[in-house]
Amino acid sequence: MSTLQGRTALVTGGSRGIGRGISRRLAAEGALVAVHYGSNDAAAKDTVAAIEAAGGRAFAVRAELGADSGADTVIRAVAAGLQERTGRAHLDILVNNASVADSGGGIATETPDAFDRLFAVNVRAPFFLIQQALPLMGQGGRIVNIGSGVTRIALPGELAYAMTKAAMETLTRNAANELGARGITVNTVAPGPTRTETTAVFYDRPEAQAMIAAGQALERVGTPEDIAAVVAFLAGDDSGWLTANVIDATGGTYLGPKRLG
Numbered sequence: 001m002s003t004l005q006g007r008t009a010l011v012t013g014g015s016r017g018i019g020r021g022i023s024r025r026l027a028a029e030g031a032l033v034a035v036h037y038g039s040n041d042a043a044a045k046d047t048v049a050a051i052e053a054a055g056g057r058a059f060a061v062r063a064e065l066g067a068d069s070g071a072d073t074v075i076r077a078v079a080a081g082l083q084e085r086t087g088r089a090h091l092d093i094l095v096n097n098a099s100v101a102d103s104g105g106g107i108a109t110e111t112p113d114a115f116d117r118l119f120a121v122n123v124r125a126p127f128f129l130i131q132q133a134l135p136l137m138g139q140g141g142r143i144v145n146i147g148s149g150v151t152r153i154a155l156p157g158e159l160a161y162a163m164t165k166a167a168m169e170t171l172t173r174n175a176a177n178e179l180g181a182r183g184i185t186v187n188t189v190a191p192g193p194t195r196t197e198t199t200a201v202f203y204d205r206p207e208a209q210a211m212i213a214a215g216q217a218l219e220r221v222g223t224p225e226d227i228a229a230v231v232a233f234l235a236g237d238d239s240g241w242l243t244a245n246v247i248d249a250t251g252g253t254y255l256g257p258k259r260l261g
Contacts, residue, residue, distance in 0.1 A: 002029065002030040003029045003030065003232070003236045003237070003238075004026060004029040004030045004031040004092075004093070004232070004235060004236060005029075005030030005031075006030065007030065007031040007032070007092040007093060007235075008031060008032045008033075008034070008082055008086065008090060008091050008092050008093070009026045009031040009032070009033045009034065009091075009092065009093035009094070009095065009235065010033075010034040010036060010061075010074070010078050010091060010093070010094050010095065010133070011023045011026065011033060011034070011035060011036060011095040011097055012036040012065065012074070012095065012096055012097050012098035012125075012126075012129065013036065013037065013038070013097045013098030013099065014033070014034075014035040014036050014037065014047065014095075014097065014098075015035055015036075015037040015040060015043040015044040015046075015047045015060070016037075016040065016043050016047075016196070016197065016198070017194075017196035017197065017198060017199075017224060018097060018146065018191060018194060018196060018224045018227050018228070019035075019095075019097040019098065019224075020043075020047050020224060021223070021224025021225050021227060021228040022095055022097060022224070022227065022228045022231050022232075023035050023047055023051065023058065024047070024050060024051055024054070024056075024228070025225070025228035025229065025231070025232045026093065026095075026228075026231070026232060026235060027051040027054070027056030027057060027058055028054060028056055029232055029235075029236070030056075031057075031092070031093065031235075032057045032058070032059075032082070032085060032086065033051065033056070033057070033058040033059075034058070034059060034060075034061050034077075034078045034081055034082070035047050035048055035051075035058050035059070035060050035061065036060075036061045036062075036063065036074055036078075036098065037060060037061070037062055038062070038063070038064055038065065038098070039062070039064070041062070044060040044062065045060065047060075048060050057085070059081045059085070061074055061077045061078055061081065062077075063077065065098055065120075065121050065125035065129075066100075066117060066120045066121045066125070070125055070128075071125055071128035071129045071131070071132050072128075072132055074129060074132075075129065075132040075133055075136070078091065078133075078136075079091075079136060082136075089136055090136055090137075090138065091133055091136040091137050091141070092137070092138075092140075092141055092142065092235075093141070093142045093143075093144070093235045094129065094130065094133050094137070094141075094142070094143045094144070095144045095145075095146065095231060095235075096125075096126035096129060096130070096143070096144070096145045096146060096168075097146040098121065098125065099121060099122045099146070099164070100117060100118060100121045100122065101161060102114075102118065102157060102158050102159070102160055102161035105157065105159075105160065106156065106157055106159055107159055110159070110160050114160070115160050118160050118161060118164050119160075119164055119167075122161070122164035122165070122167075122168070123164050123167045123168065123171075126145060126168065126171065127171060130143060130171075130175060134179075137182075137184060138182075139182060139183040139184075140183045140184070140240070141179075141182070141183070141184040141185075142184070142185055142234060142235045142236075142239075143175065143179075143184060143185070143186040143187075144186075144187055144188070144189060144231050144234050144235060145168045145171065145172050145186070145187070145188045145189070146168075146188070146189055146190075146191065146227075146231075147165045147168045147169055147172075147188040147189065147190040147191075147246060148161075148162070148165040148190055148191060148192075149190050149191065149192040149248065149249075149250040149253050150162040150165060151165050151166045151169060151190065151246075152254075153253070153254050165190070168188055169188055169190075169246050172186050172187060172188040172244060172245075172246065173244045176243040176244035177244065180243060183240075185234070185239065185240065185242060185243040186243055186244065187234050187239075187242060187243060187244070187245045187246075187247060188245070188246045188247065189227060189230050189231055189234065189247045189249050190246055190247065190248050190249060190250065191222060191226075191227045191249050191250065192216070192222055192248075192249065192250025192251055192253040193212050193216075193221050193222055193250070193251075193253070194221065194222040194223065194224065194226070194227060195221045195222065195223055196224060203221045208221075209221060215253060215254055216250070216251045216252050216253050216254075216255075217251065217252025217253075217255055217258075218251035218252055220251070222249070222250070222251055226249065226251075227249055230247055230249050234247070
């Protein structure tokens with residue numbers, strides 16, 4: 001694979017889960033990947049090592065995105081890392097993957113602190129990461145936001161989280177319209193049920209797998225590699241005429257009854 005040979009990429013939250021899958025896939029396609037992470041040094045080191053062991057190139061960038069200066073810190077570190085490794089601070093691909101999940105609160109139980117944390121990491125950070133990354137991006141850049149299938153369904157306890165992902169879809173459409181003149185595409189990938197190291201405790205249960213199979217067109221739990229494949233396509237040349245889209249990567253979740261009668 002070499003569809004991204006010579007390209008550079010930043011994947012936020014790129015050391016674990018879906019982000020790790022994306023980082024590894026983009027590197028396998030030839031990109032030099034900046035793997036952003038919040039606090040887990042061991043996970044970041046392991047992800048970079050796995051990429052390098054497979055013949056790819058990567059480096060880790062640590063920063064807390066919930067902080068006021070988080071986006072600026074990330075982009076400065078990425079620019080320095082790219083300059084050191086390539087001789088120029090040029091970014092081709094930005095994947096806004098980092099996010100925090102809902103605390104489990106609904107309309108009656110959500111707290112202001114938890115609500116603000118969700119929006120700080122899931123909405124504010126991607127907005128300002130795009131803003132801060134644009135000076136590093138040239139003609140034909142790619143921005144991929146990771147949304148969620150929860151924006152089109154109602155799940156208990158995920159109201160505020162779903163609101164943040166709906167905001168990402170709005171950000172995608174507006175940024176795409178504004179940046180199209182520079183040839184920069186902006187799209188959202190919306191995963192559904194996906195098995196990661198965090199969600200495995202739930203999705204490995206037979207009853208959970210049966211529930212997923214009953215509610216999806218493709219009767220299995222998704223993997224980070226499933227999502228990474230869609231992101232890799234959007235990051236490459238063949239997606240150059242696609243922008244402002246929300247790509248449903250849920251395996252066909254909740255499309256309606258599979259059979260009648």
